[in-house]
Amino acid sequence: MPLQTPKKNWWEPFNKEERIWLWISIAWCIIMFIMMPLGHMWNQNVSSETYKTNPDEYAQIVDNFIKKYQRKDAQGKVITHNGKTTGIPLVEAPTKDQGDTFLVAQAWQFRPALVLKKNKTYRIHMSSLDYQHGFSLQPQNLNIQILPDYSFVITMSPNETGKFFLICNEYCMFAGEKMGHDSMVGQVIVED
Numbered sequence: 465m466p467l468q469t470p471k472k473n474w475w476e477p478f479n480k481e482e483r484i485w486l487w488i489s490i491a492w493c494i495i496m497f498i499m500m501p502l503g504h505m506w507n508q509n510v511s512s513e514t515y516k517t518n519p520d521e522y523a524q525i526v527d528n529f530i531k532k533y534q535r536k537d538a539q540g541k542v543i544t545h546n547g548k549t550t551g552i553p554l555v556e557a558p559t560k561d562q563g564d565t566f567l568v569a570q571a572w573q574f575r576p577a578l579v580l581k582k583n584k585t586y587r588i589h590m591s592s593l594d595y596q597h598g599f600s601l602q603p604q605n606l607n608i609q610i611l612p613d614y615s616f617v618i619t620m621s622p623n624e625t626g627k628f629f630l631i632c633n634e635y636c637m638f639a640g641e642k643m644g645h646d647s648m649v650g651q652v653i654v655e656d
């Protein structure tokens with residue numbers, strides 16, 4: 465049988481349910497549209513301060529930063545994130561007035577682990593040495609992309625103490641059972 469041309473008015477008028485859903489969607493679009501400028505006014509946007517860098521230069525900056533601010537015990541021994549001598553360096557970040565803080569994302573770690581003081585303000589630079597990574601501060605749900613060749617700066621003033629985690633939320637490959645994107649977790653400790 466040959467294909468037939470559909471009737472002229474082949475569509476049906478909207479029924480009641482379709483009409484309800486249509487109005488709900490339109491109302492939601494309008495709410496979201498209004499939320500965009502409101503988000504700006506309430507300062508809900510992360511900073512767009514960005515600098516050009518490159519992996520070699522940034523790695524050098526972070527290494528110098530870690531050497532300068534690394535936490536040490538009474539005997540002058542370096543302390544890492546897990547309290548042992550090996551691990552991710554633990555850094556007492558300088559406040560905004562003292563200097564900038566540098567964080568690097570690299571497959572598959574965030575370096576260094578940061579110690580911040582409650583109610584102080586910090587300027588935190590972040591860049592990647594290889595792929596695109598994500599910076600997701602948990603459980604606060606602050607999300608930023610970290611890309612190589614750019615240093616993104618966020619200015620933050622933690623207002624509660626505790627241990628927070630950084631999770632990479634941009635898939636950056638699987639490298640085996642114990643390594644890879646899903647094991648990429650960093651640490652931020654906020655003290656009084």
Ligand SMILES: [Cu+2]
Binds near residue numbers: 634
């Ligand atoms: Cu990742």
